[in-house]
Amino acid sequence: MNETLKALRKARGLTQEQVAEALNLSPQAVGKWERGEALPDIQILPALAAYFCVSADRLLGIEKTGERSHYDSIYAGEGYYWGAQPSSMCLEVLKYLPPTRPLKLLDIGCGEGKDAVFFARCGYVVSAFDFSEEGLKKTRQLAEQARVSLRAFNANLQSYRLEEEYDILYSTGVLEYVKPELRGEIMGNYKGHVSEGGLVAFQTFVKKPFINPSRKGKQSDPWKSGELFGYFHDWYFEHCSEYVFDDCHLGRAPHKHASERLFARNIQAI
Numbered sequence: 001m002n003e004t005l006k007a008l009r010k011a012r013g014l015t016q017e018q019v020a021e022a023l024n025l026s027p028q029a030v031g032k033w034e035r036g037e038a039l040p041d042i043q044i045l046p047a048l049a050a051y052f053c054v055s056a057d058r059l060l061g062i063e064k065t066g067e068r069s070h071y072d073s074i075y076a077g078e079g080y081y082w083g084a085q086p087s088s089m090c091l092e093v094l095k096y097l098p099p100t101r102p103l104k105l106l107d108i109g110c111g112e113g114k115d116a117v118f119f120a121r122c123g124y125v126v127s128a129f130d131f132s133e134e135g136l137k138k139t140r141q142l143a144e145q146a147r148v149s150l151r152a153f154n155a156n157l158q159s160y161r162l163e164e165e166y167d168i169l170y171s172t173g174v175l176e177y178v179k180p181e182l183r184g185e186i187m188g189n190y191k192g193h194v195s196e197g198g199l200v201a202f203q204t205f206v207k208k209p210f211i212n213p214s215r216k217g218k219q220s221d222p223w224k225s226g227e228l229f230g231y232f233h234d235w236y237f238e239h240c241s242e243y244v245f246d247d248c249h250l251g252r253a254p255h256k257h258a259s260e261r262l263f264a265r266n267i268q269a270i
């Protein structure tokens with residue numbers, strides 16, 4: 001609960017004093033909750049949850065998302081579902097922020113780890129998370145085969161918030177799983193944890209009127225066109241693009257996707 005509360009407050013740019021004042025509490029109480037030294041009284045919980053527009057379960061960190069990664073069964077099969085070769089996004093990262101020193105990189109939704117392992121092989125200090133245990137197992141296995149080390153951990157991107165700073169945040173094929181109502185807060189949290197001059201390299205799927213939105217059995221929700229770029233409007237864009245492509249992955253019936261890529265630096269744009 002302490003980490004969630006702190007992340008929610010920071011994402012809204014509030015001080016402990018402001019939260020305390022709004023809820024008629026002492027700033028010391030808010031400080032204690034955030035440090036995990038005490039829990040809020042059961043009577044204050046609904047008001048606290050309403051203030052941050054989240055459920056009490058979310059505040060307490062016991063929210064049931066009902067999401068079990070359907071990727072678990074996919075990744076449990078033989079081989080690497082997405083292959084073991086890195087995405088072309090990785091080469092762009094190398095171009096914009098090469099590992100001339102041990103740069104810290106986080107792969108958000110690493111799947112079976114093809115990109116995370118590639119980055120580790122290039123000399124980045126890599127952390128990676130996913131909520132598929134099977135994917136994480138494959139990530140660690142691939143790292144072992146490549147004789148590199150990385151930190152692969154299980155986290156759900158709906159509730160996990162960054163606490164430490166990274167030089168590079170990287171994500172491909174994942175952000176469309178972030179619930180629309182959480183996107184502003186999560187992008188705020190991510191922006192607040194990129195070092196000065198650091199990079200976000202994000203790819204996400206976007207909605208288009210000419211693309212059939214039905215994605216049966218999937219919990220993903222493509223973003224609005226330009227939405228991702230909007231969250232980083234005050235950063236320097238190395239590159240941003242939107243493109244449509246035909247997907248025929250693993251012999252499935254061909255279908256179209258629209259996608260956006262953003263490489264933005266934490267350098268304040270004027």
Ligand SMILES: C[S@@+](CC[C@H](N)C(=O)[O-])C[C@H]1O[C@@H](n2cnc3c(N)ncnc32)[C@H](O)[C@@H]1O
Pocket residue numbers: 067069071072082087108109110111112113114115129130131132135155156157158171172173174177
């Ligand atoms: C299309 S795959 C992309 C994997 C990897 N980034 C790649 O390019 O190979 C989407 C990944 O997002 C993960 N994912 C989906 N929802 C998630 C969530 N709520 N929290 C953490 N990971 C999630 C899935 O388990 C899956 O590994």
